[in-house]
Amino acid sequence: MKPSHNIKNASKPGYKSKGTSTYQLRHRPHLRADAAWVLFQILEHGKSSREVMPKVFDRHEGKDNAWLQEMVFGCLRELPKLQYWLRQLLSKPLKGEQKIVEHLIMLGFYQLVFTRTSEHAAVSETVEACAAIGQHRLKGLVNANLRSFQREALAEQEIDVPHIQVGLPKWLHKQLLQHYPQQVQEIAEQINARPPLWLRVNALKTSRLNYSAQLDAQGIEFEEVETNAIPLGLLNVKTQSAIRLSKRTDVTTLPGFAEGLFSVQDLAAQLAAQLLDVQPGDDVLDCCAAPGGKTAHILESQPLLGSLDAIDNDGQRLERIEENMQRLGHDVEFGDRLNLYVVDAANEEVISRVLKDKKYDRILLDAPCSATGVIRRHPDIRWLRKATDIDNTVALQKRILAQVWQRVKPGGVLLYATCSILKQENEYQIAEFLTTQSDARLLPIHEKDTAQCPGLQILPGQAQMDGFYYARLLKSC
Known part of the structure; x- marks a missing residue:
């Protein structure tokens, strides 16, 4: 990957600019x-x-x-x-x-x-x-x-007042009562808890064993966690290691940050690259990719892949992917096999113009969502989201899923992911897709993963992870 000009089509349709903020601090520091x-x-x-x-x-x-x-x-x-x-x-x-x-x-x-x-x-x-x-x-x-x-x-x-007791907006409390009537109290407690700090060691530069030794040398307390030890009943998932720090800290002060020895990534998000299971020579599309944590992990998990195209509709957020790739050394390691594009994944015209007729062996669709699974990391989310937002988000997910599915090669796999715990964004979305898309079938992630109740729902705090959802879809040959 080359310098910043590698981010393509930033000035063409599909580019989304945040603009310049007009609100300013006018009072003295206090x-x-x-x-x-x-x-x-x-x-x-x-x-x-x-x-x-x-x-x-x-x-x-x-x-x-x-x-x-x-x-x-x-x-x-x-x-x-x-x-x-x-x-x-x-x-x-x-x-x-x-x-x-x-x-x-x-x-x-x-x-x-x-x-x-x-x-x-x-x-x-x-x-x-x-x-x-x-x-x-x-x-x-x-x-x-x-x-x-x-x-x-x-x-x-x-x-x-129930929703006040658990510290949630009334609309979200109502949703949780509907979807998880026996677990509302526990979910609310986890949403309000302080999240742990998870690291993912950059396997292209060091090993978990060597990096753990560096943490030990600096007296930093941590715990090593094996993915296959997580009680999720996962099927055919490669063993992968992660590190959970015992205390939150400024990650830039940790050993090897500037050298790209690790990334900050919750363990639930680390499952994406493993579930996608990219093979040597595969062409991969990472859709809605910013800020690039999963992008980097895919590269680290399969350095022999054919190519990886990462797309996002926000040019400023795409720049964060580029910064992360440079810190981790992936821009040099993968060169022209790694490309970043500013693309609105819901816009068929833009996708066709940028990606041409290219199709992919593996696609990760990290779909836009309510982010209700990561509220403990971003407490403002619960107040920025409104009940009326959910229907619009579900409709957007549906459009993107339909567009991106056309890019999957016959025999290829699409991994659908959200950081939501709302079923209409997750299980219901995929169940409907399976009934309407004749060339799609479910590729089970765990023992109870069925077309009627598809995917893997991780709730906040489960095995100390964020709330996350995954569903894996196989395209008929």
């Missing part, structure tokens, strides 16, 4: 004010944490940034309770530019209930943040609400 600003942007303006967190991180360093992330993510995890308490105390909602103060008050609640912050600091510093965001006149309101919260011991009062 930890609690910055945390409230991030919450305000996410919850009131629909921005993702990936968009807004870097803006406040640029203003602080080290432990302060760790504190900021903990406060923001913590508030997002406990938001239903925080909002419930706020409604008990605030006589009427704030509006306009003052609305950010509501998020400041909820940040104060979170500190008082869920952190070790002293009560004095939680109140006084949160009140002081009003001045930092230019809301001096509301300092009294913030102080009064926090003092009333303490005096009335609201945190000790039972909240008899």
Whole structure:
């Protein structure tokens, strides 16, 4: 793979640009004010944490940034309770530019209930943040609400509302009750848990044994995990190893990061390359590939493949694949066998223009989804997604699946994957496809994988993995 010009067709139809953000930080740097600003942007303006967190991180360093992330993510995890308490105390909602103060008050609640912050600091510093965001006149309101919260011991009062109790949006709680009635409480607990940090050793540069020795030498605690030891009843899956760190850390400080000795990838996502089972000489299409973790793993799992074309509709995200390939050394290792294309996989015209008539032995379709299986890593997802989004996502998945299936060679395999736990995006989607696509049949992943109940659903926290879904489809010869 060559330098950045290897990303092809970025200026043609199918390219999606994020554009330039117009929202800016206008207040002076202040930890609690910055945390409230991030919450305000996410919850009131629909921005993702990936968009807004870097803006406040640029203003602080080290432990302060760790504190900021903990406060923001913590508030997002406990938001239903925080909002419930706020409604008990605030006589009427704030509006306009003052609305950010509501998020400041909820940040104060979170500190008082869920952190070790002293009560004095939680109140006084949160009140002081009003001045930092230019809301001096509301300092009294913030102080009064926090003092009333303490005096009335609201945190000790039972909240008899099911979705608030488990910390989920009402629509998502309803979905889980429908699909997993006996497991809702456990799923909600896992969604709200702090996720582990999984690594995948780059087999083209080192071995799991050698890299483990480097971690040992630096006193970094970890656990080695064999894929075939996971209790999923998997069939015909090669033995593969992964590493789970005992403590979360800045991955850039781990040995061998700059040299590309490892990638950060949850164990559930590491199953993709194994289930795809690429053979020597195979041509592979990685569809909706950004940011490239699975792309890299496919290459590492089968360095003798014929070619790998990775496509995504977002040019900026595709650049992240290129950066990852360069860090891992795959750009040099695979050269012209690895190509990146900016392509809208739902657009038949764009696919045909870019990929021509090429067909593939193996296709990974990491389909767009609600991302409900990875909420524990991205707590903002539960508040950015709406019930009305799901039908649109299912329709988009259906269009992409139909387009990409045409690219599978007879006798080839398509692996459908999502990081969702909603059945309409997963099991129901594939079951319908199998009934309507005459040349498709299920290639079972596990012992109970049938056309009536197809695929493998991993729930959040199962074997300490993220929520994920896989279904493997074989095209008739």
